[in-house]
Amino acid sequence: MATEDARKASLDEKSSGKEAEVAQDPVFERPTGLKGFYAHPRTQVAMLGFVCFMCPGLFNALNGLGGGGQLDSKTSANANSAVYATFAFFAFFAGSINNKLGSRATLLLGTFGYALYVGSYLALNIHPNAGGFVIGAGAVLGISAGLLWAAQGSLMLAYPTEDQKGQFISIFWTIFNLGAVIGAAVSLGLNFNSDGNSVGNGTYIAFLILTGIGVAIPLLMIDPAKMVRTDGTRVTTSRHPSxxxxxxxxxxxxxxxxxxxxxxxxxxxxxxxxxxxxxxxxxxxxxxxxxxxxxxxxxxxxxxxxxxxxxxxxxxxxxxxxxxxxxxxxxxxxxxxxxxxxxxxxxxxxxxADPENDPFVKxxxxxxxxxxxxxxxxxxxxxxxxxxxxxxxxxxxxxxxxxxxxxxxxxxxxxxxxxxxxxxxxxxxxxxxxxxxxxxxxxxxxxxxxxxxxxxxxxxxxxxxxxxxx
Structure with missing residues (x-):
């Protein structure tokens, strides 16, 4: 009798274990056709890559010109100092903000600072006394960058299955790094016939348009809570600690x-x-x-x-x-x-001592x-x-x-x-x-x-x- 009871208990335990397993890892049917392609995790990570292509990627291209493309690098140096000072501080809290707002909203907020920063250099080209605006935009960008990278990490690591993480990270980083390459190519094309030592308004306008596209992309991305991985499991976005x-x-x-x-x-x-x-x-x-x-x-x-x-x-x-x-x-x-x-x-x-009257021949x-x-x-x-x-x-x-x-x-x-x-x-x-x-x-x-x-x-x-x- 005791043996029979033990056998039944064992069967009940196995049954409940299977039910728990099913409850923990439910399998959902993935959409098909065009919707299936659009909602595919790989497509969404590629879109995430293009957000960073248009924003941090173009920021890298702008910085890589030296002085943000300006003749006098002092304003750019102060702006970058502001960027990294606020980035170092606010990145620490960005994970908690990501938890409260959700990754897509946090990603969207994180893009605005990049557009403002590029626009500030256009303003400086038009109004030479707008250096304070560029530095202020740099401080705002540091906050935005912390938000963007917190959201990016959550989404990039949440969408792939365990055996796809290397592939998805590779997709993201390749697209992201190409942003700086394309941005530099745009600058090269627009300034190739220039005899000056600073970039023209056209370069900043082109960068601003591209960065504006980057701001819009998060609005087109699928809600992470509705994403289904390739193995049919529902995405649970990673949560950051308080x-x-x-x-x-x-x-x-x-x-x-x-x-x-x-x-x-x-x-x-x-x-x-x-x-x-x-x-x-x-x-x-x-x-x-x-x-x-x-x-x-x-x-x-x-x-x-x-x-x-x-x-x-x-x-x-x-x-x-x-x-x-x-x-x-x-x-x-x-x-x-x-x-x-x-x-x-x-x-x-x-x-x-005076950059505008420097005898050094470029x-x-x-x-x-x-x-x-x-x-x-x-x-x-x-x-x-x-x-x-x-x-x-x-x-x-x-x-x-x-x-x-x-x-x-x-x-x-x-x-x-x-x-x-x-x-x-x-x-x-x-x-x-x-x-x-x-x-x-x-x-x-x-x-x-x-x-x-x-x-x-x-x-x-x-x-x-x-x-x-x-």
């Missing part, structure tokens, strides 16, 4: 995994070099035609560099620890290579020796991509837990934005070109040196169970 939970989680990451402190200089330097590369090397040395061509090739190099480094770090036939050392060695050599080469150009550059695409200089700028783009890919890969090697990785990524973005804010402000207050160059070189090398013991002590061939949770 600011109190975020603070506590951050504390746990730093307490339980203190080796991340060795990555702090690498994180802090990860956008520092943009100031010297964009505003000094490209912005000061070249005329607008050459700056536009340099910028175009810089962002193409970014795509190439990310593909190459991703391929090297993803060779599963090689032990993960070996890949970590190989990646470190490639990056270390590359940083020395581009800065030794750059030194021979930087040693002759002096910040002018380099054009017809100037002898231009080919070597644009090749160096191409390598700048490749090394930038290699640096960012390596930083993310090292974080991924420390854990597979999404919550822990979210905190690590938050630390990365906050330190990255803080470093950029300091560097852009240093340029705005007139720190010498040589000081900006030396600080860039020292920070990058110092960051790399501290990464080496972190690899030795922390990166393993397989992630241990104790690394999976906070």
């Amino acid at each position: 600011w109190k939970s975020e603070l506590y989680g951050l504390y746990l990451v730093l307490r339980n995994d203190p080796w991340i402190f060795l990555l702090v200089p690498m994180f802090f330097a990860s956008n520092w070099f943009y100031t010297w590369q964009f505003n000094v090397y490209n912005g000061y040395m070249f005329d607008i035609k050459a700056r536009s061509l340099n910028n175009f090739l810089y962002w193409i190099a970014q795509i190439i560099g990310s593909i190459i480094m991703g391929f090297i770090l993803d060779q599963k036939k090689i032990r993960r620890t070996t890949r970590a050392y190989v990646g470190w060695a490639i990056l270390f050599v590359a940083v020395w290579f581009i800065h030794i080469w750059s030194f021979f150009y930087q040693k002759d550059l002096v910040r002018p 380099i054009s695409i017809h100037t002898p020796g231009y080919a070597a200089k644009i090749i160096l700028y191409f390598f700048f783009g490749m090394v930038d991509a290699i640096w960012q890919i390596t930083a993310y890969w090292l974080m991924g090697a420390m854990s597979n837990d999404p919550a822990k990785l979210a905190h690590m990524s938050g630390i990365y973005k906050a330190l990255q934005s803080a470093g950029a804010a300091v560097a852009w402000r240093a340029d705005a207050v007139g720190v010498s070109y040589s000081s900006l160059f030396i600080s860039t070189w020292v920070l990058l090398i110092g960051g790399m040196i501290l990464v080496l013991p972190m690899i030795y002590l922390r990166v393993k061939d397989h992630t241990e169970p104790e690394d999976e949770t906070l």
Whole structure:
């Protein structure tokens, strides 16, 4: 009798377990035809990519011109300082705002700052005394950027099934990076016959129109709550912790995994070099035609560099620890290579007291020796991509837990934005070109040196169970 009761209890338990499983993972029928194509997760992630193509992508293209395309880079430097200062602060709370408003609404709000920022440069071209407006627009953009990237992360990781995440991330990042390439191409086409040293109104108007399209795209996207994945499961968008939970989680990451402190200089330097590369090397040395061509090739190099480094770090036939050392060695050599080469150009550059009456002759695409200089700028783009890919890969090697990785990524973005804010402000207050160059070189090398013991002590061939949770 007792045996019979136990058997029935076991059957009831199995039955209820199956019912619970079905209740947890219901399968929905996906729409077909044109509606099915439009509501397909891959299509929606591609649309998300085009939002970032039109907004952050074009922001990158504008910055890559040096000085935002202006003759005097001071206003642009102050604006970028404002962007990254507010970004570093407000990105911390953006996840909670995303939870309250929903990812689509948060994404929409996040796009407005980019349109305002581009429009402020058009206003500056028309009204030369509108520099304060550009700086204010930069501060607003920092808030918008925090919202946009919080929503982007939620949507990009929620739509694919487990075995599609790499593919979907690849789709997004490819489209996003092409935004800077296309933006740079537009600028090159509009300024190719220009003899001036700043871009015309047509460039800013073209960027403003494209950014306006980016603002409109979230309105056309499917409500995430109605999305069905390719396996028939309903999308549950990821939820971000409240600011109190975020603070506590951050504390746990730093307490339980203190080796991340060795990555702090690498994180802090990860956008520092943009100031010297964009505003000094490209912005000061070249005329607008050459700056536009340099910028175009810089962002193409970014795509190439990310593909190459991703391929090297993803060779599963090689032990993960070996890949970590190989990646470190490639990056270390590359940083020395581009800065030794750059030194021979930087040693002759002096910040002018009066930019409008500076005797320095701008380099054009017809100037002898231009080919070597644009090749160096191409390598700048490749090394930038290699640096960012390596930083993310090292974080991924420390854990597979999404919550822990979210905190690590938050630390990365906050330190990255803080470093950029300091560097852009240093340029705005007139720190010498040589000081900006030396600080860039020292920070990058110092960051790399501290990464080496972190690899030795922390990166393993397989992630241990104790690394999976906070």
